[in-house]
Amino acid sequence: MVAPFELDDETPVAPGTILAPVIAAVHRRPDIYPEPDRFLPDRFVGIRPGTYTWVPSGGGDRRCLGSAFAMFGPHGGLGSSRG
Numbered sequence: 001m002v003a004p005f006e007l008d009d010e011t012p013v014a015p016g017t018i019l020a021p022v023i024a025a026v027h028r029r030p031d032i033y034p035e036p037d038r039f040l041p042d043r044f045v046g047i048r049p050g051t052y053t054w055v056p057s058g059g060g061d062r063r064c065l066g067s068a069f070a071m072f073g074p075h076g077g078l079g080s081s082r083g
């Protein structure tokens with residue numbers, strides 16, 4: 001952080017502090033993803049995943065450069081298997 005920041009009402013963050021998201025922890029929050037350890041792909045049907053709660057490719061300035069390329073394979077495969 002380059003300026004004082006409050007993560008929430010009780011957690012001030014001082015300038016100079018490095019903050020890093022823990023993607024696996026975000027994706028396992030049961031309040032966002034009920035039964036987070038179960039493979040339930042239908043949980044994404046008909047919704048747009050949250051910008052800050054579905055971050056497989058990271059975010060911000062250092063977001064994965066290959067994200068679109070990486071998703072092209074799985075999506076193409078699923079699309080063709082569904083006919």
Ligand code: HEM
Nearest residue numbers: 023056057058059060061062063064065066067069070071
């Ligand atoms: C399923 C496949 C992939 C996943 C889950 C993934 C995930 C990630 C994540 C989490 C980051 C860190 C983002 C951040 O710090 O906020 C990252 C960075 C990066 N990824 Fe990927 N990635 C994938 C595939 C690829 C592919 C196929 C390429 C290249 C063809 C690629 C190139 C990069 C590069 C260059 C960075 C560094 C970006 C930077 O630091 O500015 N990734 N990726």
